[in-house]
Amino acid sequence: MARMSASERRAALARAALVVVDRDGVHAATTRAIVAEAQMPLGSFHYAVPSRDELLRDVVELVVEGEGDAALAGLLVDAAGPRDAIRRALAAYLDHVRQAPGREQAMFELTQYALRSPELSDLPAEQYARYHALAAQVLSAAEAHLGIRWTIPVAELARLVVTVTDGVTLAWLADRDDAAAERTIDLAADALTAFAASGTPTA
Amino acid sequence: MARMSASERRAALARAALVVVDRDGVHAATTRAIVAEAQMPLGSFHYAVPSRDELLRDVVELVVEGEGDAALAGLLVDAAGPRDAIRRALAAYLDHVRQAPGREQAMFELTQYALRSPELSDLPAEQYARYHALAAQVLSAAEAHLGIRWTIPVAELARLVVTVTDGVTLAWLADRDDAAAERTIDLAADALTAFAASGTPTA
DNA sequence: CCCAGAGTTGGTCAAGTGTCCCAGACGCGC
DNA sequence: GCGCGTCTGGGACACTTGACCAACTCTGGG
Structure with missing residues (x-):
């Protein structure tokens, strides 16, 4: 194995762990599966990371970052009017989910796992605070845009948006009904448009 | 141990498994933990149930039934007008979640687990079909009521409602922010009211 | 050059897991 | 009363898991 500092190795392990969680789920992300994915010997694991749970913290961080990229991508769509823009942004998110369902499922699994684990029970609150902040950021930018x-x-609107994206994602993961999910997004877009008024933000 | 038919024992095991999943999570619902909760010897397990995954099927069934009771409870509230009724029904659901957070989390965990398990991968679709049907039933009853x-x-509206309840539940489980969850419900109620018109259903 | 500290690695351990087995106990129909 | 099918339950097995260790190798600063 190439020589590598402990912190570098830890980062590499986190990336490998995310790949495993994405592909096979949290319960399959054993120390052995992770080092196999990272092509490292087992001994490297506990040299770079104190425990498996500790590494999952880093994985959550990676997931949140990735989620941020997906959210900001929704801003790039150009549309005819607010309602169309909202709908397209939500649709863009659904596309992201469809193209990487494992990733999105990993997000939910990690949240649920952390809630059950005493040592990680603080993570979900932080995770969702980040999501809400991210949604708020996008919504603010949308005002000007x-x-x-x-x-x-x-x-408040940000929390509603995250509620919708989470709910749509969860149902789609369960039944993979593209048409129904798109229809739900249409309805949600209609509903969200009701909270928009024309005018400059800082009037 | 009292003598009991295999099917009775299986039902008792399913109930015990739900208690364990509720309290400690899916990953803690081992065969030994389940029989301990049911106060049975380990040998009883594989006499009554072919495999652990097979039992989880029954547990999902129990969860779905329980969810039905919670949903129908929302119908009983009396309110001043549609908007208030919708808000109160959603608030009643949130109360249910707050009083039995483990149960609701169990629902999500079981869905995620089933999605990852080849032998249970058909369950989530059925599970959500039941949720959607249940929501549709409540909404239809609400028309007359x-x-x-x-x-x-x-x-279509039913799927949107399930999206909202799932989303609200997920965020509340993560940060336990009662006020924020209630505010989100208020907003969702406003949005849903926009899909209601006065008049008789079969006009 | 050399040596102390950082990094590598295969092996090992105890704990826990799902599943299976089989000798025995029980109860119902004949 | 008797036998047979149903049920009981303790033990065992093969396997996986997270964690740890001790011996080895490398590398960079004095």
Whole structure:
């Protein structure tokens, strides 16, 4: 094995662990499966990382970062009016889920696992705070981008948006019904548009 | 151990398994933990049930039934107008989640676990079909109960409702923010009210 | 050059897992 | 009363898991 500092090795293990979780689920992400994915000997694991749970912390961090990229991608769509923009942004998110279902499922599995693990029980709150902040950021940017003003506090709307994306994702993962998911997004877009008013944000 | 038919024992094991999953999570629901909860010897397990995964099927069934009771409870609230009724019904669901968080988390964990398990991969689709049907049933009953008419097909609205409840539940499980969850429900109720029109259902 | 500290690695251990087995106990129909 | 099929339950097995160790190798600074 190429020589590598402990912190580098830890990062490499986290990336390998994410690949395993994505492909086979959290319960399959054993120390042996992770080092196999990273093509390392088993001994490397506990030299670079104190425990398996500790590594999962890093994996959650990776997932959150990845989620951020997906969310910001929704901003890039150009649309005719607020309603169309909202719908397209949500549709872009659904596309992301469809193209990497394992990744999205990994997010849920990690949250649930962390909630059950005493040593990681603080993670989910932080994880969702990041999601909500991310959604708020996107919504704020949308105000300027679309020339609208949200009629309720962005933080509250952000939580509603995350609620919708989580709910749509969960149902789609379960039944893989593309048409139904798109229809739900259409309805959600209609509903969210009701919270937008024309005008400059800082009027 | 009291003498018991195999099918009775299987049902008792399923109930015990649900208790364990509720309390400690799916990953802790080992054959030994389940028989301990049911106060049975280990040997009883594979006499009554061919495999652990097979038993989890029964557990999912129990969870879905329980979810049905919670959903129908929302119908019993009396309210001043459609919007208030919707909000109260969603709030009632949130109360249910708050009083039995482990149960709701069990639902998600079982779905995720089943998705990863080849022999149970058909379960989530069926599970969510039941949820959607249940929501549709409640929404249809609400038409008569509230003297309104939904302006879009009930099946589509049902999926949106499940999306909202799932999303709200997931976020609350993660950060336990009661106020934020209630606020999200208020907003969702506003949004859903937009799909209700006054009038008789079969006009 | 050399040596101390960082990194590597295969082997090992105890704990826990799902599943199976089989000798025995029980109860119901004949 | 008797036998047979159903049920009981303790033990065992093969396997996986997270964690740890001790011996080895490398590398860079003095």
